[in-house]
Amino acid sequence: MTEIRRVLSGMRPTGRLHLGNYHGALVNWARLQEQYQCFFFVADWHALTSDYENPKSIPEYIREMVIDWLSAGLLPEKSTLFVQSLVKEHAELFLLLSMITPVPWLERNPTYKDQIVQLENKDLSTFGFLGYPVLQAADIIIYRADAVPVGVDQVPHVEITREIARRFNFLYGNVFPEPQAILTPTSKILGLDRRKMSKSYNNAIFLADSPEEIAAKVSTMVTDPNRARRKDPGNPEICNVFEFHKLYSPEEVVAEIDPACRKAEIGCVECKKRMAQYLIAGLEPIREKRKALEADPQRVTDIIWEGTQKARKEAAATMELVRSALGLNLQAG
Numbered sequence: 001m002t003e004i005r006r007v008l009s010g011m012r013p014t015g016r017l018h019l020g021n022y023h024g025a026l027v028n029w030a031r032l033q034e035q036y037q038c039f040f041f042v043a044d045w046h047a048l049t050s051d052y053e054n055p056k057s058i059p060e061y062i063r064e065m066v067i068d069w070l071s072a073g074l075l076p077e078k079s080t081l082f083v084q085s086l087v088k089e090h091a092e093l094f095l096l097l098s099m100i101t102p103v104p105w106l107e108r109n110p111t112y113k114d115q116i117v118q119l120e121n122k123d124l125s126t127f128g129f130l131g132y133p134v135l136q137a138a139d140i141i142i143y144r145a146d147a148v149p150v151g152v153d154q155v156p157h158v159e160i161t162r163e164i165a166r167r168f169n170f171l172y173g174n175v176f177p178e179p180q181a182i183l184t185p186t187s188k189i190l191g192l193d194r195r196k197m198s199k200s201y202n203n204a205i206f207l208a209d210s211p212e213e214i215a216a217k218v219s220t221m222v223t224d225p226n227r228a229r230r231k232d233p234g235n236p237e238i239c240n241v242f243e244f245h246k247l248y249s250p251e252e253v254v255a256e257i258d259p260a261c262r263k264a265e266i267g268c269v270e271c272k273k274r275m276a277q278y279l280i281a282g283l284e285p286i287r288e289k290r291k292a293l294e295a296d297p298q299r300v301t302d303i304i305w306e307g308t309q310k311a312r313k314e315a316a317a318t319m320e321l322v323r324s325a326l327g328l329n330l331q332a333g
């Protein structure tokens, strides 16, 4: 396995991020930026592959998401943060890669097949949606990234990226490293209703939620489903509130709650109140940073533009190599 130097990942702009995004992707990204050259970008073209009917909210979603990235600890001094659609080279490489990508590779992509079944209220019968992984491959290899931190659902896309890179190298000469996936451990915390935390399920706690919102949401959380009455003993191992305690409460509190729950010495209402208090305190630094960034919108714009300039330079340099590998570098006159 080759040594990892450069890491790249992206997210579709979905607006404000929740704790699932935070404990899944963002914590991991923030750690990686300490060790590697990191590129993190907003995949706004990818958002259009399934939501082409509603492009209007994308600009606001981009800003909100970048503010959350910064609030959660991504540092523009360490990571290059940018927006996909501002680096047109991704589209050029996507076009060229689409020439060499066999359609059956895309049709048998498990994510493609899943989404067609799951998102039945969306029109996914487009060329763009089928080509989603080709655009993603372009995003990755245009920076000649060695590694891509992603959740398990995105692993097939990194695999297709490797296949496309290999095919390109075979046809035109060795331009691209084959990137490997760095699997992001899935966050143990669930949504308020114990389903996966997701904006579309309406069960999420957002990084930007106010203390009052957090307290109100926590009070509605589903606990151990077998604990119907206050006097029933509970099982913290299957309680989502307890997962939050483990992440946000001091060790002594966690050590006290575990047996108290099992012996029904503490009720869920009180247990949630205590957890909410630590959760609110734990997220305070993130809310503080968000407040500062909201008060200085120019700073966010500058960060996006500086990152985009750096990304453009890298992407342009790779495209020079690509064009000459294909002989597509006619000079005028």
Ligand code: TRP
Binding pocket: 008, 009, 010, 011, 012, 043, 046, 135, 136, 139, 140, 148, 150, 154, 157
């Ligand atoms: N498909 C990814 C997602 O939905 C987003 C994405 C687009 C991406 N291009 C990428 C992730 C390149 C990693 C690398 O989460």
Ligand code: SF4
Binding pocket: 223, 224, 227, 234, 235, 236, 239, 240, 241, 242, 257, 261, 262, 266, 267, 268, 269, 271, 272
């Ligand atoms: Fe969960 Fe706490 Fe209730 Fe136990 S007491 S079931 S840990 S909320």
